Amino acid sequence: MKTGMFWGVALSFLLLTACNDKEIETEKAKLELARTKQDLDQMFLSSRKLTELGDKEAKTELPRITDAIRTREAMLTAIADHDHEAVLVAADKLLALSPQNKDATRALRESGQIFWLLSRAQSELAAVSEQYAVPPEVNRESLTGSGPDAERLRINALKRALRDLGQKTAPNDDVMAAQDLAAMRELEPSYQGDQITDDVVATFWKKVRRQEIQDARIAWDERRFVAIRNAREMVSKARSLDPQFKGSLQLEELLEKAQAEMIVDAAVEIYLAGSYAFLAAAQANETILNGLNQAARMRSGSIQEMWNLMSPLASAMKRTLKYDYLKRLEATSKNLASYKGGPALALAEEAQKFAVMSARNAERLLEPTGSLVDFRKASLDSMDEFKLFDVRFKAALPRKTDADEFTAAAKAVVNYGLYSRGETPAIIRKNEKVISL
Numbered sequence: 210m211k212t213g214m215f216w217g218v219a220l221s222f223l224l225l226t227a228c229n230d231k232e233i234e235t236e237k238a239k240l241e242l243a244r245t246k247q248d249l250d251q252m253f254l255s256s257r258k259l260t261e262l263g264d265k266e267a268k269t270e271l272p273r274i275t276d277a278i279r280t281r282e283a284m285l286t287a288i289a290d291h292d293h294e295a296v297l298v299a300a301d302k303l304l305a306l307s308p309q310n311k312d313a314t315r316a317l318r319e320s321g322q323i324f325w326l327l328s329r330a331q332s333e334l335a336a337v338s339e340q341y342a343v344p345p346e347v348n349r350e351s352l353t354g355s356g357p358d359a360e361r362l363r364i365n366a367l368k369r370a371l372r373d374l375g376q377k378t379a380p381n382d383d384v385m386a387a388q389d390l391a392a393m394r395e396l397e398p399s400y401q402g403d404q405i406t407d408d409v410v411a412t413f414w415k416k417v418r419r420q421e422i423q424d425a426r427i428a429w430d431e432r433r434f435v436a437i438r439n440a441r442e443m444v445s446k447a448r449s450l451d452p453q454f455k456g457s458l459q460l461e462e463l464l465e466k467a468q469a470e471m472i473v474d475a476a477v478e479i480y481l482a483g484s485y486a487f488l489a490a491a492q493a494n495e496t497i498l499n500g501l502n503q504a505a506r507m508r509s510g511s512i513q514e515m516w517n518l519m520s521p522l523a524s525a526m527k528r529t530l531k532y533d534y535l536k537r538l539e540a541t542s543k544n545l546a547s548y549k550g551g552p553a554l555a556l557a558e559e560a561q562k563f564a565v566m567s568a569r570n571a572e573r574l575l576e577p578t579g580s581l582v583d584f585r586k587a588s589l590d591s592m593d594e595f596k597l598f599d600v601r602f603k604a605a606l607p608r609k610t611d612a613d614e615f616t617a618a619a620k621a622v623v624n625y626g627l628y629s630r631g632e633t634p635a636i637i638r639k640n641e642k643v644i645s646l
Contacts, residue, residue: 247311248478250617296320297633299313317644318644319451322456325645326450331440333440334437334467334623336436364385364405374413385405395524430544435617463625467615472556479564482537482541486533487534489530491527497575497577500519502581523575530571545561562602573587573591
């Protein structure tokens with residue numbers, strides 16, 4: 210009887226062991242499938258079951274899986290709270306615990322892209338947040354020399370200046386040809402002689418320098434508009450990923466303020482350029498009208514003959530308007546036209562109207578049409594229209610309390626603290642390939 214009991218117990222033990230091994234094998238298969246799918250919940254259940262069945266490997270792995278599940282819950286909570294820094298930290302940790310986890314990879318990519326876009330927006334503004342600096346002057350040709358060398362140096366320097374001012378010159382650089390003299394007199398009617406002195410050359414280099422400075426300023430202003438536009442596009446993309454993220458909302462607000470300040474600067478620029486252009490044209494118009502009136506009173510010659518005498522003055526003033534004022538007006542208006550909406554839209558639209566009006570009327574003052582009576586009337590009409598627009602536009606211009614409020618507003622964008630956790634930038638850099646668009 211004792212022998213029978215022994216064999217019964219032994220048989221039960223063998224059956225229990227076989228069942229245990231079978232159960233372990235089944236759970237390991239479930240665990241392996243869960244690992245493949247990165248199903249943390251099933252991984253936890255299988256590991257816990259295997260631990261209960263005495264599997265040492267599962268016992269070692271269970272704490273890591275438990276930590277991964279807690280980290281995943283923290284990540285999901287952060288997503289719900291729109292706390293994208295916490296999302297990045299949790300997702301990065303979860304990937305360290307579960308490298309193929311798709312949820313963590315997706316969360317890391319989406320939250321990381323928000324910061325990547327906002328950082329790009331700040332970088333755009335960083336490039337234009339400093340005050341405008343006049344470009345350094347390049348070394349001009351030396352005019353020192355004696356004898357034939359001095360004359361050759363002056364001729365070559367003047368030809369280069371004329372080319373820099375957009376004029377064609379004769380092929381031979383050592384000889385001042387008739388077309389060179391014509392180009393020089395067209396740009397500077399006060400020089401009617403044939404002698405090329407150091408003062409003449411210096412005057413033309415000053416014209417080149419003035420044009421350089423104006424072109425550089427126009428390019429700088431355009432760069433600011435492009436930078437703001439690019440930055441706002443970046444922030445808009447970040448908001449599309451999460452419309453409720455506080456960082457995107459605050460940066461958008463700062464950018465809107467910076468852009469509004471830039472619109473004010475552009476409007477002031479248009480007011481000054483338009484006013485100076487019109488006043489300069491008005492002074493030339495007064496001289497032209499006085500001459501034409503004198504010719505009409507004295508009958509010493511036809512009005513057409515007097516206009517022929519006045520024509521060089523009008524032509525010179527047109528060139529001055531074009532290079533000193535109208536070029537700035539056109540470029541600034543083009544920048545303002547790219548501003549499609551915001552708190553300064555009404556000012557931008559008013560500035561563009563003023564630019565068109567001032568340029569049109571300045572040119573009209575220098576273009577006699579019809580009879581002398583017609584020209585007088587057209588001139589008075591131009592002046593009346595300018596006065597009307599001048600009053601309206603001045604009323605629309607805000608009073609600036611700081612000469613460079615745009616720079617301060619741009620620096621506020623650049624200095625805005627995107628991160629409150631020290632480890633966030635390192636996480637973004639480490640996962641740049643996953644994050645970057």
